[in-house]
Amino acid sequence: MRQSSVRGERSPGQQSGAQRLGFDDSLYADDEVALPPDAPGWTPDGEGAATPAPDDGGSGTGGGRRRRQAGKGGKGRKVLRWTALGLGFVLVAGAGAGYWYYEHLNANLRTAPRSAGEGGLKKPEPNAFGQTPMNILLLGSDGRNSKENIRLGGARQDADRKPLADVQMLLHVSADRSNMSVISIPRDTRVTIPKCTDPKTHEVYPQTTAAINQSLQHGGPGCTLATWQELTGIYVDHFMMVDFSGVVDMADAIGGVPVCVDNNVYSHDSRGHGSGLKLTKGTHPVKGVQALQWLRTRYGFEDNTDIGRAKAQHMYMNSMVRQLKKGAKLTNPGELTDLAEAATKALTVDDGLDTVKKLYDLGGDLNRVPTKRITMVTMPWVYGPGEAYVLPKPGDAEQTFAMMRNDTALDGKGAKKKPAPDPKPSTPKDRLKVVVQNGTNSTVTGPVSGRASDIQQRLAQLGYTAAGTDSALTTQADTTITYKDKAQRGDALALAKALGLSKSAVKESSTATEMRLVVGNDWRTGTEFPKKPGSADKTADKAPDSADALNGEDKKACMKVNPSYTF
Numbered sequence: 309m310r311q312s313s314v315r316g317e318r319s320p321g322q323q324s325g326a327q328r329l330g331f332d333d334s335l336y337a338d339d340e341v342a343l344p345p346d347a348p349g350w351t352p353d354g355e356g357a358a359t360p361a362p363d364d365g366g367s368g369t370g371g372g373r374r375r376r377q378a379g380k381g382g383k384g385r386k387v388l389r390w391t392a393l394g395l396g397f398v399l400v401a402g403a404g405a406g407y408w409y410y411e412h413l414n415a416n417l418r419t420a421p422r423s424a425g426e427g428g429l430k431k432p433e434p435n436a437f438g439q440t441p442m443n444i445l446l447l448g449s450d451g452r453n454s455k456e457n458i459r460l461g462g463a464r465q466d467a468d469r470k471p472l473a474d475v476q477m478l479l480h481v482s483a484d485r486s487n488m489s490v491i492s493i494p495r496d497t498r499v500t501i502p503k504c505t506d507p508k509t510h511e512v513y514p515q516t517t518a519a520i521n522q523s524l525q526h527g528g529p530g531c532t533l534a535t536w537q538e539l540t541g542i543y544v545d546h547f548m549m550v551d552f553s554g555v556v557d558m559a560d561a562i563g564g565v566p567v568c569v570d571n572n573v574y575s576h577d578s579r580g581h582g583s584g585l586k587l588t589k590g591t592h593p594v595k596g597v598q599a600l601q602w603l604r605t606r607y608g609f610e611d612n613t614d615i616g617r618a619k620a621q622h623m624y625m626n627s628m629v630r631q632l633k634k635g636a637k638l639t640n641p642g643e644l645t646d647l648a649e650a651a652t653k654a655l656t657v658d659d660g661l662d663t664v665k666k667l668y669d670l671g672g673d674l675n676r677v678p679t680k681r682i683t684m685v686t687m688p689w690v691y692g693p694g695e696a697y698v699l700p701k702p703g704d705a706e707q708t709f710a711m712m713r714n715d716t717a718l719d720g721k722g723a724k725k726k727p728a729p730d731p732k733p734s735t736p737k738d739r740l741k742v743v744v745q746n747g748t749n750s751t752v753t754g755p756v757s758g759r760a761s762d763i764q765q766r767l768a769q770l771g772y773t774a775a776g777t778d779s780a781l782t783t784q785a786d787t788t789i790t791y792k793d794k795a796q797r798g799d800a801l802a803l804a805k806a807l808g809l810s811k812s813a814v815k816e817s818s819t820a821t822e823m824r825l826v827v828g829n830d831w832r833t834g835t836e837f838p839k840k841p842g843s844a845d846k847t848a849d850k851a852p853d854s855a856d857a858l859n860g861e862d863k864k865a866c867m868k869v870n871p872s873y874t875f
Contacts, residue, residue, distance in 0.1 A: 413664040416652035421659055422546070424504040424527035425534025427751045429543040430782045432713075433790055433817040439483035441715045442673065443542055445533050446490075447549040448475025449524065449656075471551075473524035473532045475621070478542065480712045485673055487681035487717040491708060491855075492621065494614040494689060495521040498697045499539050502751045504531035515752060519697060529656065538752050539700070540709040541785025541829070546670075549656040556596050557650035564593035565628045567602055567620075568866035574875045575601070575608035582607040582873070591866075599624070608873035615686060619856065620867050622684035626860045630679055682860030683718040685851050704852040711848055713785055714812055718857060720850030730811075731798035737771040740799055740823070744777050747784035747826040755781050759827045763807075766835040767825075770806050778824075787828040787837065788813050792820040799823065808837040 434440045449471040472495070480489045496519045503515045504527035513526040520539075523532040529547045537544055550558075559565070568591040575582035585601035585608065594602050603621055610616030652664065661667055688704035691697075700706070711718060733740075744764045749755040760777040767775040787809060791800040793816065800814045800823060807825075831837055851857045858865060 413648055413652045414662075416649070417662060417664070418656040419659050419662045420528050420656060421507045421530045423534050423537075424507060424530030425502045425537075425751055427749060427783055428534060429537050429541070430747070430784050431543050431545075433815065434819055435483050435715075436794075436816040436818055437484075438818040439485075441483045442481040442670075443544045443546075443712075444479045444481075444670075445529075445536055445544050445547040446475070446477045446479055447473045447524070447529055447532060447547060449473060449549055449551045470525040472521040473529070473549075474521050476520060476532065476536070477621075478536060478540070478544065478712070480542070480715075481674060481677065482717065483715050485676040487719065487721070488674070488677045488683070488860075489712060489718040489851075490622070490625070490682070490684045491712070492618045492684070492686045493520055493536075493539075494618065494687070494698050495519065496614070496697045497687070497689065498692055498699055499523075499535060500752050501526055501531065501535050502538050504534060530658070533658075534751070538750075540712070542709060542713050546661050547658050548661070550654045556600050558647065558654055559594070559599035560596045561647040561650040562595065562628065562631065564595040565599060565624055565631055566591050566593050567624060567627060568592075569869050570866045571869040571874050573605075573608045573867075573869040573873055575605045575873055577607065577873070586875075608870050610868050610870060612870055612872075615689075615856075616868075616870075618686045619858065622686075622858045623865050623867060625684065626679070626682065626858065626862065626865070629682065629860060630863070633675070633679060679860040681717065681719065681721065683851065684858045684860070685718060685855035688852055688854035701854055704854045707848050707852055708855055710786070711851065716849060718851035718855070719859065722849055730801050731794075733798045733802040734795065735799050737802075738773045740772055740774055740803070742767065742772060742775040742803065743822055743824045744775055745780065745782060745824060745826045747782045747787070747828045748832050749781040749783040750829055751783070756832045759832070762835055763825065763827050763831075766807075767803075772803065772806075775825075782826065784826050784828040785830065786813065787826065787831045788815055789823065789825050790815050790817045790820045791823045792817070796823060808839070 432440055474495045476495065477490050477492045480491070482488070498517060499520045501513075501516050501518055501520075501523045504513045504523075505511070506513070506527040507530065508528070511527075513531070516526075520532075520535060523535040529549050533544050533547050536542070567587075569587050569589060572588050573585060575585040583601040583605040585598070585605045603624060604617070605620060606612055606614065606617045609620050648664075657667070661670065685708065688701035688708060689698040690701045692699050708718070716722060744760045744767070746755065746757075746759040748759055760779070764775050764777050767773075789800050789804055789809065791797060791814070797814070797816065801811065803823070803825070804811065804814050
């Protein structure tokens, strides 16, 4: 993990990097978790609840993502904190809570429309076995919409502010359910947020460029989902969102998750910065507020930024999954009931997951994945100007997204069997029926008209004179050729080669009725497929090193403590 530069304090009136670049510092408030009532720096708040000493939480005053020394002020970075609980619930759902309890639990769930954006990506076609991958967006909200959330999150002055989605992870489950990949995106990644409509107020938010955590304020979790789809080109099936109090309730219900630090850590300084987490070197089970502190700790881990907190979040999630899979604290119906109650009250889900039965079925799918095939990564990133925000790292970020779009495991442990020789074409080119369709209907940049006819004409020049077009627009990140059965594979591969497409673009689908070429957003101009840097035919089979991958079975993983926050 690279180390960012040390950042000093600003003089009065000096603008932060975020302010210079048009950001409101309040969107980057530290919002560290409240310390226990007996911790240094605490005072009662007048309602009997403990409140942290003055901090930059709630209305932060910082600039960029730069590393800070103990005692320095500035902009904070919320930890990637809540998503472990959403994952934990769907995993344990398969353990059997009892259908008799479903109606009660259904009433606990809060739901919202899956997407608040317009249009959107086309869901991938099933593979040859009728299987499709599943993508679930896991979100953590920093809302202070209740006394409990204010007590846990501090920053009472933010009670009326719309919540931010400061934790964002996409969970990808392979079509055959053999492996799972989870990718985090730092909360201040600068992205295009598409036009969204709030499903409750019907307010329309125009397209803008901003930090990805602000997408939640543009129409709820459905807008964050639309933003992810636009950024990654990955179709997202569902979302699950949880808030402060939900984390604590679920952590208590789980009964403790082992975490490790490589040195004594106390996430607190004289100015009130920090989550309050205090652990001695080694492995400790954390639950309740202490689990929330772990998940929110930035000051104290690695370089005191979101990146270190993402790794801590990944470690917690992996450890929690291992606990749930071995049945820890879930040995009787009462314990299962506690977790089910906590989970359903904590979660906001999309309308496709609006019943516990659907969550139960989802949990069954996820439970099939062995922990050794779970890989957690952080989106490869680079600093933007002034280090006030981050951007997807050119090449590496797209490689990671493309692997997930192509359902390729990020752990590099996919099928290693020697591939069979490519079959020869069985149909003369001038008799091969191919339907060409325009898939460039981007919600941000709009469609490129005439793409289907342009490529159909190119095919005619190449001898594929039986090719036709489908006038319906669709949205797809990658150009693909789908075919209906193995007998057509040789023809599909020959067609791909003629157009300069890689073999990964050729896919057999159980629902295909003909050979179909969809011209995706990776081919918006020209009749020669644009070559990407490096070999166009070489498909990545492992996450890049910059993604900082962590395997779900890594029981020796231990967080590196920042020297300024040890004792």
